Amino acid sequence: MAEAVSSSMNIKSLQLETLRVVQPNRDAVASNNVVGFDSRDKRSRPFSLMRTQLAKRLVEEKIRLVGVTSASPAAGKSFLAVNLAASLSRVLKVPTFLVDLDLRRGCVAEELGIEFEAGVSDYLLGEMESLHEVGLHIDGTKLAVFPTHTVSMDSAEAIASGRFDTLVETMRKHTGEAVVIFDLPPVFANDDAVLSTRALDGYIMVVDSGRTSRRQLADAMEMLNPVPCLGTVLNRYAGGMLDSYGYGSANYDSYYSE
Template sequence: MTVTKPDREPSLLERAAKVYDFNAHARLRGTAVPTPPQVDAPPVAPVVPPVIEAPEPESPKLETQIEEAPAPTPAPVSEAEPSHEFVDPTFLAIPEELRAPVGDELPDEFYLPDEASDTVRIDRGMLAANGMIVPGAPVGPLAEEFRLIKRQLLITGARIAESGSADKARMILVCSARPGDGKTFCAINLALSIAAERDTEVLLVDADVAKPDVVAQLGLTDGPGLLDALGDTRIDVEDFVIQTDVPHLSILPAGSKTSMDTELLASARTKSVIARLLEANPRRVVIFDSPPALAASPASVLAMRVGQVMLVVRADHTPENELRAAVNLLDGCEHIQLVLNAVSFVQGGARFGSYYGHAS
């Protein structure tokens, strides 16, 4: 028996479930989430199932024909006006227009781990929930924003290399003046964006050694890393580099916490560890997610090692005097680029991503 339901626009929750596949996370925990029936599927030839008998002997036997609907054709992105609902502050106040785009449904294997692989799988669902770039998803406004940012950084890096500092040209420090400005958010998205380049490998180093968060934001398991290699000269730092399932992207955790983190980063050992990371892959660009410049001293130490600093400034949050103080602390690096984060768009104004059909 075929039941036809009236056509209706899918709800926001249904559209989100279609894109981010909440069932995948439930399956990983051994629970099942009921999937709503598809109402827009075209009719197909019926498939005759086995006869189903009623439980009571005196009841007549029932024969039921069940029609199986094929996978629905991906629906076009809605052109509805953006939502103005409250946004959780853990999303760093990134506007709705810059959240992960709504696009075609992706297969389960896109989210589920591949146990046979030598690489670790980054949690795409967690990236999407945090409003970050999702590798393999349709190009959206946020991806376009970071395309512009990375292009400027790569161009500046090429100029630094031409001036005779080839090693520094391959290193970028992502920093902020104060906590909460979104530096880790920007560091992860920058790494994902540069990893999409055809000729570049990216190593994202969690150098916020006091409060590391990169590994957790990617849904990975923490382990030894940078500080362990700095504290023991017998350790090869490459042994701690995590290869991910995102092409061209690897991660180096912060490692075991110590009260001597600034001293370790300022030691001669840091120079040899960084040289090892660069030597291991000549195509590698190293991105350091550092502590806020005004909150911890390692930022100013790391700034002297890299070719560029990407200083994240949060709109309507970072005072000008703190921004100037942060720049002064980071002046060991000659090239400091400012990135304005969490900008509010004017209704009706131009947005990146409209060319791809994902801007509302």
Template sequence: MSIIEKALDKNRARQPVPETTAEQAATPEAAAREPERWREPVSQEVSIDFAWLRKQGLIVPGDQRSSVAEEFRMMKRPLLNNAFGRHAAMRVPKGRLIMITSSLPGEGKTFTSVNLALSMAMELERTVLLVDADVSRPAIPRTLGFHADLGLMDVLSEPDIQIPDVLLRTNVENLTVLPAGRPHGRSTEILASDVMRDLVDDLHDRYEDRIILFDSPPLLATSEPGVLATHMGQVVMVVEADRTPASTVERAMHQLDSCGVVLTSLNRATPGIGIGGQYYGGSYYGIERDHVADTPAR
């Protein structure tokens, strides 16, 4: 029995099952619902602060078109194509598991993770789980404007804590957050364990329409992202233009050899610097597949 199935059994034992009348079962809305056995009960709901998102220059659901929203519409498309290719042969194995990382701190990986999550949550017939996997310096709750305590590390290290106990449903439709949880002294070994592998497999296999984004630590700051990458189908490598040396990016990329699809995002670039993407309103973002950008970040 999987980790999530055990948690579902535990939750069902605690909660009464609501009765459904024949009239309710016959409605189109009821027919369109997922079977109850596939549902992950979420113990908490949190409210993302849209004013705080706007202040940070992040995508704000419901706002009029912005340059940032357009940039991330462009960025997400190859990732979604790899994950949900029209034909099975076009899909990347486990392409719905996507890690966002960088070489060094401060290059914009959390900015990228949050914006990708918000943009992907706007897709029709898609759901997004945003996982704060930067367990030493978690930033997702603070960036979204709410507080979180328990999370990923607690599920992996405490048998009595299950995924449904820590998932946070947000006020953005189709977006759920899994916080990092409390720090642990053996986080690298835990992320490399069979428990982590089984958890990632459960999260991936539970819903076919789900994208799972992992906001990872910088590759050269800790050993954890190299371990996490072994579970991923795709990796987005964020590189800050005019700051990160090409040699640093190359060293970081060696930790991603286990992942067959690595895309790069050039962040905070000036017009004219690029790798074949598009330029919008003051920020440049480009993506290439399987290698570092031809134009080195300096």
């Protein structure tokens, strides 16, 4: 593995306008239900509501680096991270960066139908010198995506490396006021989420209705303690209870069937 980047003095400013511009694949965006870019799409409403509450906390609590994780696999966390980032990029005055840190099963690029060469994993393993080689500016938006290739090694080694510290430092100190959303692995998939969230300002927990047990949720949040939980999102829920954001839970199934 290459040597970690030595100090913040060597970190270059990472600005949206300096990144390569790419065009998402329309078919992939449609088939994967990426609706956060389009406020006229009624399916984007849950993400708009979530965005509003999160944006308020970003300002009031000066939060900028947010992880998205889940207590169980296949809960829809990447789907939520992509749509939330897209929704934020439409209204914030500053850019939104979406970083795929699910190094074993990253799918952010697939959700958007984006082809790429260099990924976050390549940077963490020292195969890429700069995050400028990784970041992709989504055409016509204020969103940048940092995709990842899957890694065959123990991904915790990459997360625990000095390169990860430099990635976080770059996102925190050298991106202006950009808001950064990190798509993390599920908490119990490995220890990547636990290691990652300790460097962030907080996280959002995605709960899969009917699959994630109350015990799994409690244990997952205990694992991430004391990092602040900024909210929970109950996915695939068909009831009428309120979620932690104060809105009716994001009933994605009913939105898609309409």
